[in-house]
Amino acid sequence: MAEVLETTLTRKDFVSDQEVRWCPGCGDYAILAAVQKVFPELGVKKENFLIVSGIGCSSRFPYYMDTYGFHSIHGRAPAFASGAKLANPDLSVWIVTGDGDGMSIGGNHLIHVLRRNLDLNILMFNNRIYGLTKGQYSPTSELGKVTKSTPMGSLDHPFNPPSLALGSGATFVARTIDRELKHMASIIKESHSHKGGSFVEIYQNCNIFNDGAFADMTEKETKMETQLILEQGQPMIFGKDKDKGIVLIGSQLTVLQLSEDRNVDDVLVHNSGDKNMARLLAGMTYNGDLPTPIGVLYKEERATYDEMMTAQLQSAIDSKGPGDLDALIKGSNTWTV
Amino acid sequence: MSDQNKTVEELDVVTIRFAGDSGDGMQLTGTQFTDNTALFGNDLSTLPDYPAEIRAPAGSLAGVSSFQLQFSNQEIHTPGDDLDVLVAMNPAALKVHLADLQENGMVMVNTANFSKKNLKLAGYEVSPLEDNTFDNYRLIEVDMTKLVATALENLDMSPKLKARSTNMFALGLLYWLYERDMDSSINFITKKFAKKPEIITANVKALKTGYFYGETIEAIKTTYRVPKAEFSKGTYRNIMGNHAAALGLVAAAEKAGLNLFYGGYPITPASDILHYLANFKNFGIKTFQAEDEIAGVCSAIGASFAGDLAVTASSGPGIALKGEALGLAVMTELPLVVINVQRGGPSTGLPTKTEQSDLFQAMYGRNGECPMVVVAPATPSDCFNVLFEACKIALEHMIPVMVLSDGYVANGSEPWMIPTVDDLPQIKVTKATDPESFMPYSHAEGTVARPWAVPGTPGLEHRIGGLEKEDQTGNVNYDPDNHHYMNLHRQNKVDAIANYIPEAKAYGDDSGELLVLGWGGTHGAIRSSVERAQKAGHSVSHLHLRHINPFPKNLGEVLSNYKKVLIPELNLGQLSTMIRAKFLVDAQGLNKVAGKPFTTTEVYNKILQMVKG
Ligand SMILES: Cc1ncc(C[n+]2csc(CCOP(=O)(O)OP(=O)(O)O)c2C)c(N)n1
Ligand code: SF4
Ligand SMILES: [Mg+2]
Numbered sequence: 001m002a003e004v005l006e007t008t009l010t011r012k013d014f015v016s017d018q019e020v021r022w023c024p025g026c027g028d029y030a031i032l033a034a035v036q037k038v039f040p041e042l043g044v045k046k047e048n049f050l051i052v053s054g055i056g057c058s059s060r061f062p063y064y065m066d067t068y069g070f071h072s073i074h075g076r077a078p079a080f081a082s083g084a085k086l087a088n089p090d091l092s093v094w095i096v097t098g099d100g101d102g103m104s105i106g107g108n109h110l111i112h113v114l115r116r117n118l119d120l121n122i123l124m125f126n127n128r129i130y131g132l133t134k135g136q137y138s139p140t141s142e143l144g145k146v147t148k149s150t151p152m153g154s155l156d157h158p159f160n161p162p163s164l165a166l167g168s169g170a171t172f173v174a175r176t177i178d179r180e181l182k183h184m185a186s187i188i189k190e191s192h193s194h195k196g197g198s199f200v201e202i203y204q205n206c207n208i209f210n211d212g213a214f215a216d217m218t219e220k221e222t223k224m225e226t227q228l229i230l231e232q233g234q235p236m237i238f239g240k241d242k243d244k245g246i247v248l249i250g251s252q253l254t255v256l257q258l259s260e261d262r263n264v265d266d267v268l269v270h271n272s273g274d275k276n277m278a279r280l281l282a283g284m285t286y287n288g289d290l291p292t293p294i295g296v297l298y299k300e301e302r303a304t305y306d307e308m309m310t311a312q313l314q315s316a317i318d319s320k321g322p323g324d325l326d327a328l329i330k331g332s333n334t335w336t337v
Numbered sequence: 338m339s340d341q342n343k344t345v346e347e348l349d350v351v352t353i354r355f356a357g358d359s360g361d362g363m364q365l366t367g368t369q370f371t372d373n374t375a376l377f378g379n380d381l382s383t384l385p386d387y388p389a390e391i392r393a394p395a396g397s398l399a400g401v402s403s404f405q406l407q408f409s410n411q412e413i414h415t416p417g418d419d420l421d422v423l424v425a426m427n428p429a430a431l432k433v434h435l436a437d438l439q440e441n442g443m444v445m446v447n448t449a450n451f452s453k454k455n456l457k458l459a460g461y462e463v464s465p466l467e468d469n470t471f472d473n474y475r476l477i478e479v480d481m482t483k484l485v486a487t488a489l490e491n492l493d494m495s496p497k498l499k500a501r502s503t504n505m506f507a508l509g510l511l512y513w514l515y516e517r518d519m520d521s522s523i524n525f526i527t528k529k530f531a532k533k534p535e536i537i538t539a540n541v542k543a544l545k546t547g548y549f550y551g552e553t554i555e556a557i558k559t560t561y562r563v564p565k566a567e568f569s570k571g572t573y574r575n576i577m578g579n580h581a582a583a584l585g586l587v588a589a590a591e592k593a594g595l596n597l598f599y600g601g602y603p604i605t606p607a608s609d610i611l612h613y614l615a616n617f618k619n620f621g622i623k624t625f626q627a628e629d630e631i632a633g634v635c636s637a638i639g640a641s642f643a644g645d646l647a648v649t650a651s652s653g654p655g656i657a658l659k660g661e662a663l664g665l666a667v668m669t670e671l672p673l674v675v676i677n678v679q680r681g682g683p684s685t686g687l688p689t690k691t692e693q694s695d696l697f698q699a700m701y702g703r704n705g706e707c708p709m710v711v712v713a714p715a716t717p718s719d720c721f722n723v724l725f726e727a728c729k730i731a732l733e734h735m736i737p738v739m740v741l742s743d744g745y746v747a748n749g750s751e752p753w754m755i756p757t758v759d760d761l762p763q764i765k766v767t768k769a770t771d772p773e774s775f776m777p778y779s780h781a782e783g784t785v786a787r788p789w790a791v792p793g794t795p796g797l798e799h800r801i802g803g804l805e806k807e808d809q810t811g812n813v814n815y816d817p818d819n820h821h822y823m824n825l826h827r828q829n830k831v832d833a834i835a836n837y838i839p840e841a842k843a844y845g846d847d848s849g850e851l852l853v854l855g856w857g858g859t860h861g862a863i864r865s866s867v868e869r870a871q872k873a874g875h876s877v878s879h880l881h882l883r884h885i886n887p888f889p890k891n892l893g894e895v896l897s898n899y900k901k902v903l904i905p906e907l908n909l910g911q912l913s914t915m916i917r918a919k920f921l922v923d924a925q926g927l928n929k930v931a932g933k934p935f936t937t938t939e940v941y942n943k944i945l946q947m948v949k950g
Contacts, residue, residue, distance in 0.1 A: 016800070018800075018812065018813075045795070046795075046798065047792065047793055047794055047795045047796070047797070047798060048792070048793055049792075049798075050643070050792045052639070055803075062800050062802070063800050063802075063813065066798055067798050068792035068793075068798050068799065068800075069798075069799070069800035069801070069802075070639070070642055070669075070800070070801055070802060071800065071801070071802025071803065071804065072635065072638075072639075072665060072802065072803070073635075073661050073662060073665050073803055076631060076632070076635040076662065078632075079600075079627060079631065079632035079633075079635030079636045079639065080635045080636065080638060080639035080642070081639060082625070082627075082632075082636050082639060083598060083600055083625070083635065083636030083637055083638065083639030083640035083641075083642075083643070083645075083647070084639040084640060084642055084643040084792065085639075085643075086598065086623055086625060086636070086640060087596070087598055087623075087639070087640035087641075087643035087644055087645040087647075088643045088644060088791070088792065088793055090793060091643065091792050091793060108628055108629060108632075109628065109631075109632055109635075112627075112628035112632070309623060312618060313618050313619075313621055313622075313623070316618035316619040317618075317619045317621075319619075320619040321619065322619060322620075323587075323591075323617065323619045323620030323621070325587065325588060325591050325620070325758045326757060326758050328584065328587065328617065328620070329584050329588065329755055329756065329758070330572070330574065330755055331574050331576075333372055333375070333376060333521070333574055333575065334572050334573060334574045334755065335375070335376050335378060335572070335573055335574075336571070336572045336573070337378075337568040337569070337570055337571060337572075337573065
């Protein structure tokens with residue numbers, strides 16, 4: 001039989017035989033659907049996909065994908081993924097993590113994998129809650145969050161994931177929403193095409209323990225006012241009537257009501273290569289006066305850890321010659337009896 | 338100015354110790370003397386001992402660093418108990434080590450450092466040079482610093498820099514004392530400082546000054562010669578434990594036809610394994626210095642899943658952090674080698690000192706029923722064999738293996754008959770390729786290995802993880818009977834390895850009055866004391882365990898052939914507890930948790946007490 005060409009892959013090829021066990025209505029279903037839609041289109045051989053996750057509802061993800069998968073331990077997925085990628089740089093490695101998995105117990109690994117810029121993709125499902133352990137507040141929950149573990153409200157200030165990723169030296173930082181299937185698919189695709197570590201925050205609704213956490217960004221009535229859809233080279237305008245834009249006043253991003261004399265030409269144009277602007281855009285998170293940006297906030301080309309490692313191994317061979325084990329064991333100071 | 342009235346005496350065995358401040362270069366001096374001794378042809382064993390602080394206050398007791406070496410014309414197993422010669426570069430070194438010098442032993446001191454301040458730091462009210470401290474010893478007082486300064490007078494470098502060659506003076510003096518030539522060190526210095534010719538000149542000059550000083554002074558009338566030892570035919574080198582461990586890993590990777598991946602985080606006394614491997618990049622070895630211990634082991638497990646021979650190394654505190662991930666490796670039945678170079682515990686404990694107190698941690702230190710294979714090297718060169726074997730077991734049985742080295746074995750050194758790669762056994766690795774027959778959790782008969790199906794292989798896409806697995810399919814499974822079965826399976830997988838390892842055989846008679854049972858780095862002290870006891874006519878044998886989990890199949894039978902069993906350990910009785918529990922044998926412990934290895938005398942005295950009592 002002829003070899004199956006990658007282009008003939010379909011969504012079905014990525015559906016595993018395991019029953020999906022998320023709660024009905026969970027945002028994770030939509031993310032699974034988006035990934036199953038996108039994977040066949042990436043030009044990667046099916047056997048070269050590897051999905052690594054930690055622990056959490058979100059981290060059950062690999063079981064539902066008919067690819068190589070590793071459901072590891074809580075928070076450590078980036079470390080497993082790093083080892084796998086370095087063992088076999090041909091793999092297309094995907095990390096699926098949650099806000100707790102990635103930013104609490106696994107925060108250290110997340111920042112380091114981003115700083116190193118290994119060529120892999122991180123999908124962080126942010127539902128601003130611990131789902132699997134039944135609803136404690138998470139490091140992205142808003143201050144004062146009332147949960148079982150915080151009956152009087154949480155006391156910790158939340159992480160802003162894109163800011164954290166940028167601060168860690170990530171070379172690709174994006175955000176999308178479980179309810180925006182097309183947007184989500186395009187961002188996942190773009191994260192794949194980026195050579196280097198890609199960080200994608202996906203706003204995900206946990207309808208059991210934190211229902212409606214992103215309602216104002218997903219409901220028809222409000223979402224046009226609350227979403228700022230970033231597109232490379234396009235002005236940052238939003239609103240039902242596309243009548244608002246983002247301008248920079250001093251060092252603050254501010255909303256401009258477009259009018260005759262202050263029109264779209266005065267509005268900032270999105271350039272994902274501008275790191276300072278990316279920092280400001282990331283800062284628009286959890287800010288009541290401003291819309292929340294979605295799309296690719298930042299993108300940069302930088303040598304990846306895996307290609308540098310490969311190059312180092314090669315240059316060692318070039319300068320010393322391929323390893324001669326007998327000579328290595330022998331060393332330079334021997335005597336013979 | 339000649340040595341005409343000096344005599345040469347022949348000795349069978351000598352123990353010397355270089356001691357000084359951390360900044361005095363004692364470790365280098367010791368390793369130089371060691372290499373020279375090895376090349377000369379003596380059998381030898383070393384014990385480096387250094388403080389945990391990199392720059393402990395100069396001149397303080399805490400800052401003393403030392404290097405002990407025993408060498409002989411016969412086979413020896415330990416760095417020696419009492420010293421023949423102590424070199425003390427300052428009062429603190431003298432204070433810490435003088436008690437170990439045997440009566441009438443020689444002590445050389447660098448008088449330049451016996452200033453008021455240093456004496457006070459060492460806690461001397463009166464200078465020991467001026468009271469009766471040395472009544473029972475032979476004191477050689479040398480102002481080494483001044484002699485070196487004079488010798489280097491014409492060199493254009495700071496006095497401070499010149500003083501840094503003082504250790505070479507001491508080395509030269511000892512070379513003279515033991516009738517050695519200086520070539521090995523001159524070669525070393527020339528290579529090491531190839532880019533700094535003035536440092537070469539200074540060090541070589543200081544070395545020679547020390548040597549010629551020996552010829553000149555009246556105080557030492559006798560030099561010593563320890564004739565070559567009789568070794569079996571072969572080519573030898575001197576090797577340290579961590580170095581041998583690294584070589585064992587590289588050899589295993591080659592014999593398995595795999596790439597080696599090392600993920601780890603720096604920790605004393607394991608870091609050197611990473612340092613060595615990082616220099617072997619032309620062997621395709623990937624070293625990954627992770628952000629922490631957990632990432633170190635997790636990256637290794639990830640690399641193992643993806644098809645590399647994966648290794649991590651640490652010491653007790655790091656192994657504690659890796660515990661959860663090790664459970665995952667047991668659950669996912671992936672090949673993994675974990676090295677614990679044990680140090681004094683608990684907690685941060687004594688980072689630079691040796692101990693055997695992590696045996697229970699290796700055996701039981703994870704949640705759930707989580708058995709791991711445990712093996713331990715007995716001597717520095719044995720680290721090569723044990724690491725090679727650990728890799729072989731891990732790969733052929735698809736199982737994680739814990740190697741319990743320790744600071745004494747890791748940093749000690751001994752002559753090693755170099756194996757040739759051709760003589761090493763092949764490591765059989767089979768990676769699954771056939772989608773028709775593939776079941777992620779099917780198990781081979783005998784080895785109980787599951788198939789290694791690495792990402793990138795068409796048609797074998799599957800998922801693994803830490804949730805309980807269904808037998809055969811490897812799917813997540815919560816069935817009570819399956820869980821019970823899988824727990825038995827994981828235990829059985831370890832137990833089955835007993836069919837692949839050699840049976841236990843004691844050194845000495847196969848039955849008798851007393852069996853001394855040991856494991857790991859206590860080998861030398863036990864073997865020496867058992868030999869001494871045997872020579873004295875006692876019925877004593879020695880069995881040293883390399884395989885601790887599983888034990889050799891016939892261990893129970895061997896134990897039953899002796900009236901008494903003694904288990905010396907540098908812990909409070911961990912192997913004893915295991916042996917007593919498993920074999921209902923009334924084993925006696927000899928236990929010491931002082932951060933120091935056993936002396937031969939300590940074990941010997943206990944043996945006498947047991948055979949007589
Ligand atoms: C070592 C360890 N500690 C705690 C847990 C319990 N635990 C499992 S998932 C989780 C939080 C998951 O939250 P998140 O990553 O946001 O995932 P979600 O379920 O929300 O998708 C916790 C605390 C665990 N599995 N392992
Ligand atoms: S608890 Fe929340 S996150 Fe978890 S499956 Fe249910 S809805 Fe989804
Ligand atoms: Mg969550």
